[in-house]
């Protein structure tokens with residue numbers, strides 16, 4: 560593996576381990592997997608991951624909505 564590939568893989572991994580819900584320590588990867596496995600609303604994400612229902616009152620919900628919109632957007 561070249562150093563360029565290693566750097567790319569490291570960058571991908573760190574992106575995937577980025578937390579999206581700090582209250583419940585839910586990584587972006589977990590939310591993306593939930594959407595890939597059928598979550599299609601904030602309620603679904605709450606039920607499957609606990610993201611968005613922490614003591615802050617849901618400050619991550621706008622980001623969760625963006626992810627849902629992006630991943631559920633019909634491909635044209």
Ligand code: FES
Nearest residue numbers: 580581582613619
């Ligand atoms: S950061 Fe997600 S509920 Fe607080």
